[in-house]
Amino acid sequence: MTYMSIAETIKELLKDGQLHFIVPALPGLSVKRDIFVSQEVYDLVGDEAVVSPDLERVSGKARAKIDYIASGGVFVFAMDPMNKSVTSLVARNHNIPQGVLDVRINDPKPELRIFGCSAGCDVLVLLTWAKRKNLKFKAEVDRCQQVWTSMFPDKQPLVGRNHEQYFSTNTIPG
Secondary structure, X not given: OOOOOHHHHHHHHHHOOOEEEOOOOOOOOOOOOEEEEEHHHHHHHOOOOOOOHHHHXXXXXXXXXXXXXXXXXXXXXXXXXXXXXXXXXXXXXXXXXXXXXXXXXXXXXXXXXXXXEEEEOOEEEEEEEEEOOOOOHHHHHHHHHHHHHHHOOOOOOOOOOOHHHHOOOOEEEO
């Protein structure tokens, strides 16, 4: 069996249409962090996303937050899933060794969580999403990790010791 790096696997998944690369939608914003999304997440935040009326505003807000992260914006990153700031935009999830993070969309309602994993410093792969209300976090973290394993069967997501291992600049511990 031929070994492929995570970067090579991402290239293959992009070519196969299983992942999409997010380029900030606003003109003038450049990519500082690579964000890739599954088809599930792309259907929520992609350039041609068509969502139900109750998700239109929050879908747009989610895309704006993802673009903000991709363009190198400053944000609060919570390393401790049991003790995080309400202003955290990105947070690690329990069970930390699974390597699952979430992007937190708290306004407008309904609140969303977009789950994914880090494929390396400044490389985020967003795979699943769910409404926050009545969310069973363990089940969603497990589902995200299953999607990761199906796409990257012989690769583990990054599980960093500090926030700089996930994002090289512009993060505030929280």
